[in-house]
Amino acid sequence: MTFLQCKRNSKKLNTITKFPRYKLFLPEYCPLPCEEVARIIVDKGSRRQSFGVAALAVHGLIESVNDSELGAKINRIEMIVPDGQPVVWALNAFHGLNIGFKIPGPTLTLKVLELADKEQLNVFLFGSTADTLQRFQDHIATVYPGVTVVGTHEDRFRDATDAEDAGDIERINASGAHIVLVGRGCPRQEHWVADHVGKVDAAMMAVGAAFDYHAGKLKRAPMWVQKYGLEWLFRLIQEPGRLWRRYLFTNMQFVRMCIQKKLRSGRS
Numbered sequence: 234m235t236f237l238q239c240k241r242n243s244k245k246l247n248t249i250t251k252f253p254r255y256k257l258f259l260p261e262y263c264p265l266p267c268e269e270v271a272r273i274i275v276d277k278g279s280r281r282q283s284f285g286v287a288a289l290a291v292h293g294l295i296e297s298v299n300d301s302e303l304g305a306k307i308n309r310i311e312m313i314v315p316d317g318q319p320v321v322w323a324l325n326a327f328h329g330l331n332i333g334f335k336i337p338g339p340t341l342t343l344k345v346l347e348l349a350d351k352e353q354l355n356v357f358l359f360g361s362t363a364d365t366l367q368r369f370q371d372h373i374a375t376v377y378p379g380v381t382v383v384g385t386h387e388d389r390f391r392d393a394t395d396a397e398d399a400g401d402i403e404r405i406n407a408s409g410a411h412i413v414l415v416g417r418g419c420p421r422q423e424h425w426v427a428d429h430v431g432k433v434d435a436a437m438m439a440v441g442a443a444f445d446y447h448a449g450k451l452k453r454a455p456m457w458v459q460k461y462g463l464e465w466l467f468r469l470i471q472e473p474g475r476l477w478r479r480y481l482f483t484n485m486q487f488v489r490m491c492i493q494k495k496l497r498s499g500r501s
Contacts, residue, residue, distance in 0.1 A: 278411035278436035285310035288338035290317035318462035338440035350379035357410035368448035416444035
């Protein structure tokens with residue numbers, strides 16, 4: 234277990250001063266509840282402090298294990314939260330924790346927007362398609378009128394050139410954004426957030442499908458499905474052509490790694 238220092242600077246938000254991180258194979262997860270996580274993010278963002286956040290499910294975890302480039306940088310992201318009940322179960326089992334429920338990217342996004350609405354913060358939307366960005370922006374304007382969307386950036390669906398990246402950074406920083414919501418899909422969004430810690434003057438959140446959910450393009454799984462760790466199956470039914478390979482291989486690898494870890498700990 235490691236601790237990340239988090240200086241308190243806002244009595245209004247009443248955030249904690251540090252939070253623990255627990256390693257699961259490679260990523261280091263924060264076990265705090267969603268409300269406290271959101272408060273830390275908004276506190277960091279309100280001071281325009283460069284701060285990385287990722288909601289990482291089994292897919293993202295396995296990507297960080299299999300992709301050495303992502304693995305080398307994943308823990309530059311200061312706050313990684315478990316976006317998936319199987320990740321929660323593994324953290325509880327291997328670290329003796331008592332995490333009650335996962336923190337899905339879409340749920341965390343709404344909680345952050347709720348707090349940002351009260352603080353009247355600025356948000357930048359980075360990633361996804363023009364249509365999704367517009368729908369998501371409309372949703373924010375309707376439900377969170379205190380939040381100002383100060384810019385959007387349609388995904389190029391490729392790596393940016395150095396010049397393009399420098400331009401993106403300059404535009405985001407010049408916009409006055411306190412929070413950058415990043416919806417580029419896993420693992421590109423995790424690469425982006427990790428690469429921009431210390432460069433973008435805002436709290437950056439890799440939240441993936443949150444853009445599509447809150448734009449009304451995807452439906453969330455019922456709560457009972459989520460509690461039983463089956464949201465992946467609900468998503469697979471919605472997008473079988475895109476997701477079947479991801480879930481088949483990543484889920485099997487995760488189960489195998491958990492069994493191997495359990496067996497090794499039993500022998501030690």
